[in-house]
Amino acid sequence: MPRRRILDELRNPPPVVLPSLLLCDFGNLAAEVRAVEAAGARALHLDVMDGNFVPNITYGMPIVAAVRRVTDLPIDVHMMVAKPAAFVDEIIDAGADIVTIHAEATDDPRPILEHVRSRGACASLAINPPTPIEAIADALPLCDMVLCMSVMPGFGAQEFESVALDKLRALKSLRGDSLLLEIDGGVNAQTVAQCTAAGAQMLVVGSAIFKSQKPYAESLAELTRLAATGTQ
Numbered sequence: 155m156p157r158r159r160i161l162d163e164l165r166n167p168p169p170v171v172l173p174s175l176l177l178c179d180f181g182n183l184a185a186e187v188r189a190v191e192a193a194g195a196r197a198l199h200l201d202v203m204d205g206n207f208v209p210n211i212t213y214g215m216p217i218v219a220a221v222r223r224v225t226d227l228p229i230d231v232h233m234m235v236a237k238p239a240a241f242v243d244e245i246i247d248a249g250a251d252i253v254t255i256h257a258e259a260t261d262d263p264r265p266i267l268e269h270v271r272s273r274g275a276c277a278s279l280a281i282n283p284p285t286p287i288e289a290i291a292d293a294l295p296l297c298d299m300v301l302c303m304s305v306m307p308g309f310g311a312q313e314f315e316s317v318a319l320d321k322l323r324a325l326k327s328l329r330g331d332s333l334l335l336e337i338d339g340g341v342n343a344q345t346v347a348q349c350t351a352a353g354a355q356m357l358v359v360g361s362a363i364f365k366s367q368k369p370y371a372e373s374l375a376e377l378t379r380l381a382a383t384g385t386q
């Protein structure tokens with residue numbers, strides 16, 4: 155899907171709950187993707203980890219491509235890799251619509267963000283809990299989205315760190331609706347309304363969907379309803 159259309163679609167209310175496939179059943183990946191789509195997901199979040207930038211390894215291009223083959227939903231690829239510049243082309247070729255790279259992984263993210271946009275994908279920059287927004291000030295004009303991490307990246311099911319909320323509020327007051335804001339890590343029924351109240355439109359949810367006893371449709375509907383209360 156073209157970049158502009160994706161951004162317009164994702165900006166529409168209600169807030170977007172993105173299932174993070176990190177904790178899905180990878181033995182039944184296609185079925186899991188179809189199930190969250192049928193349950194109402196509007197976009198998907200894929201966590202690529204290289205065992206270097208973060209102390210964990212997940213998957214890479216073949217899994218992104220496999221997900222692309224079974225859905226037309228926007229795919230947000232969260233690249234937790236030490237050398238993002240070396241892999242963004244392959245990630246886009248595999249089917250990423252949003253490419254999220256980490257500010258901590260590069261001295262200057264601007265050429266990478268520009269390149270992502272030149273390829274027709276949405277450019278997104280992530281910051282870890284200790285990284286202040288001042289660290290990405292120069293790159294903001296080249297970002298379609300900023301991801302404020304509310305856990306240290308690497309693993310699902312960690313506890314929510316509220317420092318991300320302060321950064322969302324600051325980015326919202328700086329850039330208004332021109333910048334899509336995402337939060338990732340420990341987002342669940344207890345924390346989701348605070349996230350949207352602070353300005354997040356994109357809510358990444360792993361364990362609260364895939365480790366819940368509830369059907370996916372019920373979790374997605376509940377999280378979306380609670381998320382919308384934060385915007386009122």
Ligand SMILES: O=C(CO)[C@H](O)[C@H](O)COP(=O)(O)O
Nearest residue numbers: 307308310311339340360361
């Ligand atoms: O980027 C991530 C971890 O680094 C995941 O997207 C995130 O942690 C999702 O899992 P949960 O909702 O259980 O925290």
Ligand SMILES: [Fe+2]
Nearest residue numbers: 201232338358
């Ligand atoms: Fe993630």
